[in-house]
Amino acid sequence: MSSLPAISTATLTKDLRLEWRSKDAINSMLFFALLVVVIFSFSFNPTAEESRQIAGGLVWVAFLFAAVVALNQTWARELRNQVLDAYRVSPAPANALFVAKAVGNFVFVSILEALMTPLFIVFYTLRALGPAWQLIPVAMLGTWALVVNGTFFAAMSIRTRSREIMLPLLLFPISIPALLSMVEGTSAILTGEASAKFWIVLLAVYDLVFTSVSLLLFESVLNAE
């Protein structure tokens, strides 16, 4: 089998199965996500009115930190077992590996977000005054924005010193427009004071641009010797 979707799916299922079996990584990250929510809620203790204004920022910064922890170990298993060399030699398209990793990260980070959100709602008594369903495109497009670049930069960070700090260092500046969109979009929906449409469109454009560039350039990065 050499088609991109086939290989991606195979790699993805393998990853998910391995994660599910080990459960170590998942559990520690879930706990980390919980800790992040609690600490943020301790530190920022606004009234119900204020909380709607700032929740967007709080929630996404918390998600960002959780995502970085997840992204940092994207390629760890491959590195441990010299899988990347095997990939370079095989006729499989490099993009298949990238797509599998990115989608895997997306699923994982989405699970983290899905678990952190109810906690935030509880701690801040959040209620959306605007169209709440719009939070779904914001969350999905925003998460993909972080994950697609995060997976790519994680691959780039492999051959650098201080690998773990390199990833956020590269990811954060480039993610600024996406982060701004996520935060503003979420705030707009929660406060109901403005429309989130522009932010959703901007996130979609961001995702399109960076998914294309990542797919275009991943092979070069993988093969860099």
Added chain:
Amino acid sequence: MKFLYAAYAITWLIHIGYLGTVRARYRRLEREVEGLDRK
């Protein structure tokens, strides 16, 4: 105005500072070249 002179002065400090590092690295390299030539 103090702010005006501060702004201009800092601009020049930044540029001269950077050029200074370039010159320092250049000197260090030239010394290494001499070391290589002598071998």
Added chain:
Amino acid sequence: MKKAFPIFALLTLVLLSYALYEALVAAPTEQTMGEVQRIFYYHVPSAWTAFLLFLVNFVASIVYLLNRSDKADILALVTAEVGVVFCTVVLVTGPIWARPVWGIWWTWDLRLTLTLVLWLIYVSYLVLRRFSSGSQTPLMAAVLAVFGALDVPLVYFSIWYFRTQHPSPVIGRGGSLDPRMTRVLLINWAAFLCLALLVCWSRYRLERLKREVEETQALEALLEPKGVR
């Protein structure tokens, strides 16, 4: 080529002095802001120069990705470094101008925020170059540069829309400019462009020399007879 450098350096110095005189003395004083407004003649051309340098970095990075040219890689490195220097100047002179005139050190207005994000992106570029292992560095850096450059319009639009939703003081002059001021502005820009060219030229020479030395040292290490020296 060697002869041209000191001549150009002298020319740049003369032009910069002339531009300084124009900015401090010859240009008319602004009505509302007073003398402090003259910071504008340094702040704005530095920004334009920085943007231009980053644009060159983008082009050089693409050239590198297409044909792996060593010269393109050095050019990318040089323009990123010098671009960050000019960008730093913008970020420092901006608040110094803002404080006396608008009473605040910082505001998330479009131009200043965009400059800050650019600074962050290219500093991360320079950090990547510093921290990555030798042989892959040019490729990784070129890839990052492409990501960064493509990000810029997205940064612009996101901040622009943010500002329409949350208006706040704008640093800078609104409206059209007195033609005498435009003239001084352009003179200063020409002077800074020459300075940028001069600095890039020196840095380029430095990098070329550095790589030649490294190559020679590597060759020597290979050719050294094995065992005791």
